[in-house]
Amino acid sequence: GGGSDDAAGGGTEKLTIYTARDKKVATFVVDKFTAKYPEYKGKVEVLNLGAQEILERVRAEKANPQADVWWGGTQQGLAAGAAEDLLTSWQPAFAGKMDAKYKDPEGRWFGEILLPEVIMYNNKALTPEKAPKDWDDLLKPEWKNKIIIRDVAASGTMRSIYASMIQRQSPDGSNPQPGYDWLKKLDANTGAYAANPTDLYLKLSRQQGVLSAWNLQDILLQAEQANMPFGYVMPSSGAPVLVDGLAAVKGGNSTGAQKFIEFLFEDSLRADLAKDYFQIPAVDIAEKPEWLAQLDLKPLDVDWDVIGKHETEWINHWNSQIKNKG
Amino acid sequence: MSTIPATPGAATVPPVTEDPTPPRARAPRWLAGGANSPWFPYVLVFPLALVLFGYVVQPMFATFAESVGVDGLANYSVFLTGDGVARSALVTSLVISAASVLLCGIVGVAMAFLLKRFSFPGRRLIEAIILVPAALPPLIGAISFQLLYSETGILPRGLQHLFGTEQPVLPFTGIAGVLVVHTFTMYPFFYLAASAALVGMDPSVEEAAYNLGAGRVRVWRTVLLPMLTPALVSASLLVFMTSLASYTAPLLFGVDQTMTMQIYINRTNGDLPMASTYASVLGVVSVLFLLGMRWYEGRRSYRSQSKGVASHRREITNPFGRWLALLASVLATGVLLAPVGTIALVAFSRDGSWTTEVIPSAYTMGNFVTIFTDEGAYRPIVNSLKMSLIATVACVVVGVLIAYAVRRLDFRGRALLDVAVMLAWALPGTVVAINLISAFSTGNAFSFGQVLIGTFWIMPLAYFVRFLPLVFRSSSATLAQLDPSLEEAARNLGASWWRAFGTVTLRLMLPGVLAGALLAFVHGVGEFVASVLIYTSETAPISVEINNRMYSFEVGTAAAYGMLQVVLIFVVMVVSGRLESGPKASREAARWTA
Amino acid sequence: MIDVTLESVSKRFARGGDSAAVDDVDISIAAGEFFTLLGPSGCGKTTTLRMVAGFYFPTSGRIRFGQEDVTHRPPNKRDTGMVFQNYALFPHLTVAQNVAYGLKIRKVGRAESRRRVEEALGQVHLAGYGERRIDQLSGGQQQRVALARALVIRPRTLLLDEPLSNLDAKLREETRVEIRRIQREAGTTSIYVTHDQAEAMAMSDRIAVMESGRVQQIGAPQEIYHRPANAFVARFIGRSNVLSLPVAAAGPQTVTVALPGGDQVTVAAPAEHGLREGATALVSVRPEHIGLASTTDADALPGRVTEVEFTGMATNLVVDVAGEPVQVTAIDVPAGLAAGDQVGLRLPRERMWVVRP
Amino acid sequence: MIDVTLESVSKRFARGGDSAAVDDVDISIAAGEFFTLLGPSGCGKTTTLRMVAGFYFPTSGRIRFGQEDVTHRPPNKRDTGMVFQNYALFPHLTVAQNVAYGLKIRKVGRAESRRRVEEALGQVHLAGYGERRIDQLSGGQQQRVALARALVIRPRTLLLDEPLSNLDAKLREETRVEIRRIQREAGTTSIYVTHDQAEAMAMSDRIAVMESGRVQQIGAPQEIYHRPANAFVARFIGRSNVLSLPVAAAGPQTVTVALPGGDQVTVAAPAEHGLREGATALVSVRPEHIGLASTTDADALPGRVTEVEFTGMATNLVVDVAGEPVQVTAIDVPAGLAAGDQVGLRLPRERMWVVRP
Ligand SMILES: Nc1ncnc2c1ncn2[C@@H]1O[C@H](COP(=O)(O)OP(=O)(O)OP(=O)(O)O)[C@@H](O)[C@H]1O
Ligand SMILES: Nc1ncnc2c1ncn2[C@@H]1O[C@H](COP(=O)(O)OP(=O)(O)OP(=O)(O)O)[C@@H](O)[C@H]1O
Numbered sequence A: 001g002g003g004s005d006d007a008a009g010g011g012t013e014k015l016t017i018y019t020a021r022d023k024k025v026a027t028f029v030v031d032k033f034t035a036k037y038p039e040y041k042g043k044v045e046v047l048n049l050g051a052q053e054i055l056e057r058v059r060a061e062k063a064n065p066q067a068d069v070w071w072g073g074t075q076q077g078l079a080a081g082a083a084e085d086l087l088t089s090w091q092p093a094f095a096g097k098m099d100a101k102y103k104d105p106e107g108r109w110f111g112e113i114l115l116p117e118v119i120m121y122n123n124k125a126l127t128p129e130k131a132p133k134d135w136d137d138l139l140k141p142e143w144k145n146k147i148i149i150r151d152v153a154a155s156g157t158m159r160s161i162y163a164s165m166i167q168r169q170s171p172d173g174s175n176p177q178p179g180y181d182w183l184k185k186l187d188a189n190t191g192a193y194a195a196n197p198t199d200l201y202l203k204l205s206r207q208q209g210v211l212s213a214w215n216l217q218d219i220l221l222q223a224e225q226a227n228m229p230f231g232y233v234m235p236s237s238g239a240p241v242l243v244d245g246l247a248a249v250k251g252g253n254s255t256g257a258q259k260f261i262e263f264l265f266e267d268s269l270r271a272d273l274a275k276d277y278f279q280i281p282a283v284d285i286a287e288k289p290e291w292l293a294q295l296d297l298k299p300l301d302v303d304w305d306v307i308g309k310h311e312t313e314w315i316n317h318w319n320s321q322i323k324n325k326g
Numbered sequence B: 001m002s003t004i005p006a007t008p009g010a011a012t013v014p015p016v017t018e019d020p021t022p023p024r025a026r027a028p029r030w031l032a033g034g035a036n037s038p039w040f041p042y043v044l045v046f047p048l049a050l051v052l053f054g055y056v057v058q059p060m061f062a063t064f065a066e067s068v069g070v071d072g073l074a075n076y077s078v079f080l081t082g083d084g085v086a087r088s089a090l091v092t093s094l095v096i097s098a099a100s101v102l103l104c105g106i107v108g109v110a111m112a113f114l115l116k117r118f119s120f121p122g123r124r125l126i127e128a129i130i131l132v133p134a135a136l137p138p139l140i141g142a143i144s145f146q147l148l149y150s151e152t153g154i155l156p157r158g159l160q161h162l163f164g165t166e167q168p169v170l171p172f173t174g175i176a177g178v179l180v181v182h183t184f185t186m187y188p189f190f191y192l193a194a195s196a197a198l199v200g201m202d203p204s205v206e207e208a209a210y211n212l213g214a215g216r217v218r219v220w221r222t223v224l225l226p227m228l229t230p231a232l233v234s235a236s237l238l239v240f241m242t243s244l245a246s247y248t249a250p251l252l253f254g255v256d257q258t259m260t261m262q263i264y265i266n267r268t269n270g271d272l273p274m275a276s277t278y279a280s281v282l283g284v285v286s287v288l289f290l291l292g293m294r295w296y297e298g299r300r301s302y303r304s305q306s307k308g309v310a311s312h313r314r315e316i317t318n319p320f321g322r323w324l325a326l327l328a329s330v331l332a333t334g335v336l337l338a339p340v341g342t343i344a345l346v347a348f349s350r351d352g353s354w355t356t357e358v359i360p361s362a363y364t365m366g367n368f369v370t371i372f373t374d375e376g377a378y379r380p381i382v383n384s385l386k387m388s389l390i391a392t393v394a395c396v397v398v399g400v401l402i403a404y405a406v407r408r409l410d411f412r413g414r415a416l417l418d419v420a421v422m423l424a425w426a427l428p429g430t431v432v433a434i435n436l437i438s439a440f441s442t443g444n445a446f447s448f449g450q451v452l453i454g455t456f457w458i459m460p461l462a463y464f465v466r467f468l469p470l471v472f473r474s475s476s477a478t479l480a481q482l483d484p485s486l487e488e489a490a491r492n493l494g495a496s497w498w499r500a501f502g503t504v505t506l507r508l509m510l511p512g513v514l515a516g517a518l519l520a521f522v523h524g525v526g527e528f529v530a531s532v533l534i535y536t537s538e539t540a541p542i543s544v545e546i547n548n549r550m551y552s553f554e555v556g557t558a559a560a561y562g563m564l565q566v567v568l569i570f571v572v573m574v575v576s577g578r579l580e581s582g583p584k585a586s587r588e589a590a591r592w593t594a
Numbered sequence C, D: 001m002i003d004v005t006l007e008s009v010s011k012r013f014a015r016g017g018d019s020a021a022v023d024d025v026d027i028s029i030a031a032g033e034f035f036t037l038l039g040p041s042g043c044g045k046t047t048t049l050r051m052v053a054g055f056y057f058p059t060s061g062r063i064r065f066g067q068e069d070v071t072h073r074p075p076n077k078r079d080t081g082m083v084f085q086n087y088a089l090f091p092h093l094t095v096a097q098n099v100a101y102g103l104k105i106r107k108v109g110r111a112e113s114r115r116r117v118e119e120a121l122g123q124v125h126l127a128g129y130g131e132r133r134i135d136q137l138s139g140g141q142q143q144r145v146a147l148a149r150a151l152v153i154r155p156r157t158l159l160l161d162e163p164l165s166n167l168d169a170k171l172r173e174e175t176r177v178e179i180r181r182i183q184r185e186a187g188t189t190s191i192y193v194t195h196d197q198a199e200a201m202a203m204s205d206r207i208a209v210m211e212s213g214r215v216q217q218i219g220a221p222q223e224i225y226h227r228p229a230n231a232f233v234a235r236f237i238g239r240s241n242v243l244s245l246p247v248a249a250a251g252p253q254t255v256t257v258a259l260p261g262g263d264q265v266t267v268a269a270p271a272e273h274g275l276r277e278g279a280t281a282l283v284s285v286r287p288e289h290i291g292l293a294s295t296t297d298a299d300a301l302p303g304r305v306t307e308v309e310f311t312g313m314a315t316n317l318v319v320d321v322a323g324e325p326v327q328v329t330a331i332d333v334p335a336g337l338a339a340g341d342q343v344g345l346r347l348p349r350e351r352m353w354v355v356r357p
């Protein structure tokens, strides 16, 4: 049996969280949570998984859900979960403050943090001045084989960036060709595709390439906490902003799950996470850390509905016709 | 399984079959009647078949059903038409697998020959480290190869510095890189199988070939290798299927048009039927390969037909050969240990201190301090050990029996049983795990009515299903060499089938069984893809821990964990090396080099 | 009392060609009897033995021990002790452990077991070899371990498949006396396979001669030797001349045949020989029963020596008599007898016997 | 011309106990000679053969082929064809492929190879078995394949380790004639190990009798048979009575001994027998040379029959003569002779011979 039927003494049920967040973040948050709600002390079980694995697991466990909270997932992933009827629909207190584009209209999932996708560079190899200023600069011949890209098809983040690049040039998604051409040129400049984030960081830090496209939070985390030689450029035409969200799993311990999710959106916690873990909250918070206050976030105008409709087709096309062919 | 079955699983009750004999002989006969009663095979095999059917075959069919669920066989047509991705993925996967088999075969058999046929200083040590590459934690392992051989790797960069060239020298990329990783991590399949077989082989046959004028190479080609066929077939199957289902290596070396990558991509796309289609094709290819190999092996007999017992008696006085063997082994060891050394470098280097340098510039013990000060540090290690051990024991018990049944007993459906066991190995771990989740989310007959999801037992069960083929195959290979008249002699002297099996057959199969058990254990400790889908916070294995560290780019501590795993497996190797042969293997080799 | 019965037992191998390895064999062996299977290589001796031991199931027919049908009884329930033609020694056990294996299964106590193992090793002249590994023994020594292993358990039935084939004459003789002694003392029913006819003759109570899976004759050694049922048995057991001679007259139990020289002799024949005057009778006569005589002897058939072979105890000759080669074994041969010499042969009519084709 | 020479060759096994398996053996074999090693089980025959084949290196001593020292030459460079005592057939090859193996290595063309394989299989009576798998053959059939495999390559030296031990008498005889024929035709030097003395006598040019790793006597069959060097050889080759008799007088090449009854006989003795009057001489006499006589015969030694054994061709008796058991083999035994009967024995003085202890 899972969390739901293991009702323990004291009336508090076990709370199982599947999270794609960094282990440190998860530990930090859960500690605060149990500090505030002592009845959950020793009752919270956190499993660290990849975003894709959470989807797989929740999907496979549908008949007898084990998880209560799905914490950390792309908009697409969560939407897929919602579509497969895996998620609870509810309206938390913070939902009202949240921009509609960051949440599911039926309340099955909510955005937690915003992930602007920016240009990343190795700051030992390049000065900020020499680094490209906008997306189109990446296509310049001087960057030939200097770009490392986290392999696209298997990464939610990258799929969103690439789809945005296509949608940018065809707002209604009817003509992906200009986007394809653009990506083909990018492919020509791409020296290698990295297998996973770690691989990307390694390749970039070891200067197999010097440029990439990546999310702001991780760039800052790596630079500050892991001593990596990374810097970022906010593209002048704007950065696609992804939403990373969370949800309560249907059939799980919904009391605990909802309590936890509400807790996550508390102002002070958000501020701490923003300060220490470079998170950009999806709802506005009162006191912003310095970096966030200074951040000149310029969102690229992306229509996620259009992307949602075409992403599979576009990425499959890219994967089979463009990748390594430019 | 902990509790009383809610539904009486057929496997738990002795099968009630109509008994054709008079009641007098009835009671113990189904057990003691032994291998001679015409329906003994079914008694032995029935529970096994049930387990396999429940855990492997039926989920496999479910996968197949999903692939044809919506639009029939349309999904399969992409392998014939489509934009070619499917077809080229299939071709790439096949090419990589075939090449891996070849390379692993060469390396593994050569090492087996060196270590089992020559005695030289340090041989025991090399025997102990020889399995370490297989023990590399999946993610770290592949990354260590990258750190070694890729464009930014130690070797190409080192050579670049040495020769002062513009570009790194001799980097491995793409398929070549994948093959390097495969060769290094999978040659132990061949090594273990071939060494077990060499030990069990009738030496006089080799002498006969020399006597008829065959030179050393020729003897190898025409006698030794053919006589090793069961072992080689077993290893080929394992390597082929592993390569086919290999995921990390192609991923890291950017070979994305492989079957497994396509499965992953299609899952990410949310196109589950298509993913299932790929998985089914993978299964079908594996089964075809298996059937081909079975046929190939079945054409001949490999049992010693000699009278009496011959011992290795050929002696080599040529010291040259001995030193050459030593040299070759030292070289091989260096190459084998290089990835481990790389992990050690990472583990001991300060985060961020190793970028463009050939080797890290600053060192620290910090990573080890970090993992050991973490309060739950030992938990994953203990978990992995415990779960692998349980699974390995189960694999040995069941695997050996199935091997016996398939090799020695005559019953309908032998080939089917063989295929059923191997299927679990042919399928990607993710698929197996998902099948298990579906099977055990709710109680059903195959789980004895138990919901296993979220419990401890699901993990060993997954390892058991996945690694059963390892023990099964290598046991089966040694059994092929064994003269059945030894077992007959024991029976004749009054031993029941079980006793004869235990005291003679099993004892003589031991090298192969141990080899398989070792492989199962090592793989169990490193298992990630299935574990990550079914572990709970209580049962988090070491691989998940490593992955979490990798995920947060704590490469240093991940490597430190990796080192722990390697050391652990090294210890197991040394212990089992003692167990397996004691002084006997050395004696064997010594006789050859007296 | 009948102890082991084979009732029209046949065995066909899936890939053994068309013919059966053992073909409709009927044998009954009395309790305590020493029964020998004799026959050319590949005639089905081992196959028969293995069916009795329970390693093969007859394709058809039944096997009984006493009254019980054991056709499908597992080997370990048959209490047979078998010496395998290929020894089938346990390579992972020492000599003593090999021999002790069956005792251990019979739960014989340690001390008793030790004593019996030592005794058995002594019986096969391997005292002191107990601690050796099997692969440190010579071929003959291995064979003796196999024998000791079967003897030591004192089984109800002993099945011995050429247990002495790799031993020297001296040892073989000693060992066969030992086997016989043990077997007699315990009253063990024994089925013995050998290719050594002298051995078969000397040891057996009865012998079955097989050919191509079929039993040709069953009888006491003397009977088989002196009254072979057919030409095959006559030729196979010992050496024998089977002469084709025209029948001059036929009685109920005798036949009168014409010798090459023209003389007629009356020789014994089986009751239903079915020969008539003018037919050709096959008459068997043993080489050692033919006497050498000088060419001048009127009673003797004249012939020319074509081959001379010295075998130690005796000399074998082949003598051409009117175109038919006749084998003769003689102990006292005229010194210097060589191929080409003329000799006379004396045929012993009382030792001649008509056989069936 | 000397073809194979063993020069004080010894072989000790690491774990073979204290004594050497082969101990200071000196043998020279002429080209084309058929040389036989004879000796009890475990005496070192196989070990010697394996050193010649190159599978063991002598612990000391040298082996030469012609003038060349081959002590350390690898086995595949020696051009010997060996029949292994344990057959050592390739289980993964068919019968025909087994036989063809050596031909393939010698690069014999396909057609020629096929022809020769068929011929060789015919020679061992296995025509038609070419496509069988080895595990589908009987023991004797396997042995014949091993033989064919060695014969077919027509090696420079044939090494045959009990190649006929599992064949029936008939087949053995035919096969040994075949071996001899092939060997003679090609002039192949052959070393043959057998435990069958009749075989050794009939086939060999010379025989070496070994015991406990040492050579006891080397000589032509007749010589070994009639003039055994010592009591061991006398007893081992054929059956022999070695009587201990008091020396009445000693000549340079003869010794006069007193028989149990009191009669004296003068018998041949080796030149350096070193016996004096009053010493005890060992006198060997073969059972088959002793004649049976009636008890009334004055020339005959009286004795009492203690054992009677029928062996087909002859009857073996043990006769007690003044307390000493004397073995007698007779072909014509009075009907109904049984243990306890009194008989007379006639000792043939010209066939008696003094042996060394
Ligand atoms: N590998 C070994 N280690 C130790 N002793 C051995 C080894 N091989 C043989 N021996 C011993 O050496 C002696 C000679 O053995 P060998 O095989 O030459 O005998 P053999 O004359 O061929 O006997 P048989 O007629 O029984 O085959 C035997 O006493 C045997 O026990
Ligand atoms: N497994 C088998 N498959 C096919 N044929 C077989 C098999 N085993 C034996 N045979 C054949 O059956 C016949 C009888 O074999 P068996 O072993 O009983 O002979 P045998 O009388 O013991 O001969 P030998 O004296 O040579 O040992 C032989 O012709 C043999 O080739």
Ligand SMILES: [Fe+3]
Pocket: A001, A002, A006
């Ligand atoms: Fe539960």
Ligand SMILES: [Mg+2]
Pocket: C045, C046, C047, C085, C161, D138, D139, D140
């Ligand atoms: Mg046989």
Ligand SMILES: [Mg+2]
Pocket: C138, C139, C140, D045, D046, D047, D085, D161
């Ligand atoms: Mg021998």
